[in-house]
Amino acid sequence: MGGQNTLSGTVYGPVVQAAVIHGDVYFSNPVPDLPRHVPRQLPPVPSHFTNRSDSAAALDAMLTPDASSLAMISGPPGVGKSSLAVTWLHRHRDDFPDGQLYVDLRGNLADEPVAPSTVLPRFLHALGMRPEHVPTGLTEQTALFRTLTAELRIAVLCDNAFSAAQARALVPAGNGSICVVTSRRPLTSLLLDGAKAVRLEPLGADSAVELLGRIAGRERIVVDHRAAHELVAACGCFPLAVCVGAALLSIRPGWSIADVAADLFAGVGPGHEEFSMNMCLDQAYAVLPPGAALLYRRLGVHPGPEFDVGIAAAVAAAESAVIDVPDALAALMDASLLSSPRPSRYRFHDLIHRHAASLAAKGDFSSQRIATVRRILDQYLVTADSADHVLYPERRRPAPDYFTRPPEPAPFLNVASALEWFDAERENLMAVQRLAVEHGMDTAAWQIADVMYTLFSSLGFHQDWITAYEAGAEAARACGHALGEARLRTGLGIALRDVGRSIEALLAFDAAAALRREIGDRRGEALVLHHTAVTRRNNGDTAGAAELLRAAVAIQGEVGDRRGKARSIGALGEIDSLTGRHDEAIALLRTAHGMLAGTGDRHEVLVERLLGEAYARSGDRTAARSHLGAALDRASAIGVLFDEGIVCEALGALDENEGEWASARHRYMRAEALYRGWGALQEAQRASGHAARLGPATGPVVGPDAGPG
Known part of the structure; x- marks a missing residue:
């Protein structure tokens, strides 16, 4: 592609200059620091692990x-x-x-x-x-x-x-x-x-009997040791089948081991794992209380093996409701059909999940399957919408369209808890979107994609982002929701830009802009112009980017989008500063700064920093220090370590240019620590290199091959 890629003046702070830049150069992000503890992610120790x-x-x-x-x-x-x-x-x-x-x-x-x-x-x-x-x-x-x-x-x-x-x-x-x-x-x-x-092969007979006794009670094994061997043989000595068989004994206190073994042997010989497993699961299901059996079938519709108590409550509330959900869940756990890896979360073994799903597709229950799918989709949508509002309250979004309005979920207490929920449920959200597509529930499919925007923009997972947004855009098109399609094609363009697929990103933005114009969404059109400009700027086309940003500013002024206008003006000012148009840059950035000052908007720190850097490039170091200092105070106050590191690095560059070697080195070392705390290792290495160049003494380190100047 054509375009210029030049800098003039002195560069302060991080500047990315390349023919192609992947991703937006707006570095600020409101997401809090991730925990810095040692990860211990293993599931709990199985309570009845035997031998091996x-x-x-x-x-x-x-x-x-x-x-x-x-x-x-x-x-x-x-x-x-x-x-x-x-x-x-x-x-x-x-x-x-x-x-x-x-x-x-x-x-x-x-x-x-x-x-x-x-x-x-x-x-x-x-x-x-x-x-x-x-x-x-x-x-x-x-x-x-x-x-x-x-x-x-x-x-x-x-x-x-x-x-x-x-x-x-x-x-x-x-x-x-x-x-x-x-x-x-x-x-x-x-x-x-x-x-x-x-x-691994099935357990030996003695080990399988030991496992049976651990769950069903050793005293019952002692009473009828021969029948215990027959029972584990009927289970093929597979640990999972033995656990389910033992659970059968536990919930049938009046049955002998011989009774349960005979029941499992009925009709099919022992030994083959599929026969053994299915016989055990069929028997365990047959003796469940009615409410637990109904919940088991409905949970079989859930597309993933793990879910939270909210999903259980949602599917239980469908027609012919399960009255006591905690009791039904407890019955499923007692029967070894569910486990609970952590409080309020439940998990199927994949074989058991498949068994539950097969029951959900049979007989009279198949007619209830659609209602169960709708309950699952509604529950994920209402919870994700709540988390999204906490993470990005300024984001404009259409009100969700539910099949049946679900109860409001428990509120997320802070940004961290909302992001943690999104991270934990990402795979389920992707799976339920596929479930919606499979059932032709297009409105739910595009809404689920749309509500994941903050998840993806905060945590990445770009391949999932692209997959979800492509499917969501097609679903919105299929149901004739032009705004939904426009939103998703805009988000798709951002994801494609982030992974360096700029041509595809521009095509997505073009489609989004056409849809926005078609429905008269001027504010949304300006947003698309802004993102298109960022993409063109990243490709080195600063002139084309500036033209698009000026068009966005004009529209944002017409519709009263003060926040969007300030952001676009700031982007224009940054382009002017990087290309040596210092007076124009400072005027634009001062305008953007005045529009955002005191609003608490997340872009306030960014514009303050850009203004300080623009003053530095223009040679006004006093003004640069003033604005960079204010940006540092603001970044420190809201805990955005990455922006704080950028500002420290820019201040270090100012100190270095003024011969304040000790102060500059201190700033660079502080920037390195902040970058490492944020996980920005490349930036940390850059700041460390600046500090090492200055050395511990009073001036820059001059290597043996370096010239005098």
Whole structure:
């Protein structure tokens, strides 16, 4: 592409100059710091884990202090692969002082396996990297993950992998670390990467009887030891099936072990895992209380294995309501059909989830399925809308259109709790959008995408962002909602720009602008012009960007969009400053500054900083110090560490140009610390380089090959 890419004057603070720049250069973000604690993400230790001493010993032998290890646990469904991995890693917690990371790769659902490009941002966040600084490409994400883990001793559990490619990028680099992969398939290509394999088979008969006794009561086993062996044989000695069989005994205190075993043997011989598992699940379902059985079927409609109590309450409230939801959930847990990984959250084993889903598709309940789907969609939409309002209260959004207005969710107390909910539910939100598309519920499909904007703009996950917004835009088009389509094509353009797909981004913006003009949304049209300008500026077309920004300013003035106008004027001022038009830049930035001063708007710090930098480039260091100092105070007050670091770096440049070496070095060191606290490692290295250049003495360090000037 054409266009100029020039700077004039002295550069203060961070300036990105390149033919192509990926992403917006507005650095401010209101999201608070992520927790800086050591990540401990493993699920709880299974309460009835039994035996597997040989397999645990094999895993013990894989640990080495001199290298990173890779372990692969394979075996049929229900054999206890995840239980072994989780239990072993908990026992070795002290061997991994820098943390334990966990991901369910959902390889048991071959059409929905989780890509490593989705997992790596989550892992990088957990290790302290700010979302804004996580690369969008898998190659870059993998390299950064290996860099961050090179000096760490951590464990990674990749549960339910479908392919070696899913796990390969998630292996930590540090000596003494380990990546444990579980899979139903023997991922033989991992052996070429140095993996060592552990193959799990069903428990031995004695171990299976021991597991049965732990749950059903050892005294019952003693009374009829032979029948206990027959029961575990009927379960194929698969731990999951034995647990369900033991739960049957627990909820049938009047039945003997022989009665339950005979019931399981009826009609089908023992031994095959699918027969054994389905027989156990059918029997467990058959003796559930009516309310629990109904809730079990309805929860089978939920597209993901894990959900919160709000979803359970929502599906329970459909026609023929489940009256006592806590009691029904407790009954499902007592029957070993659900587990609770943490308070108010529940999880199906994938085999049990599949069983519940099969029941939801059968007989009379199939007619209730649509009503259940609608309840699920409404519940996610109302909660996500509430979280979005907390994260971005200024964002204009259409009021949600529900099938049935759900109750208001518990309010989010702060930005951190809202963002935490979004992060925890991201995979479910993606899954329920697919569920809406599958059922032709286009209004719900586009609304769910739209309400995830702040999730994606705050935490990244650009591939999910693009996928959700493409599907949402098509759904909005299908149901004739032009505003919804325009909003989603605008957001799609931002996501595409962020990942460097600028031509596609401009096409998305063009489509969005046409839709905005079609429906007379002048304010939205100006917003699209602004984002188009940012994209063109990133491509080096400053003249074209300035023309678009002036058009946006004109529209924003007409419609009274004071906030949008200030932002666009500030962007114009930045372009003028970077291209040496200092007087024009300062005039524009002062105008933007006056429009935002005292409003508390998130762009106030940005414009204050841009004004200080513009004064610095123009040579007015006194005014530069005044505005940069005010920006520093404001950034410190609201806790935006990245902006605070930028301002400290700019002030350091001012000190350096005035010969204040000690002060400049202090500013650069402070900027480095702030950047590291934010997770901006590249910026931290840059600031560290500035400080090292000055050295601990009174002037710049001059290397042996450096000339005198």
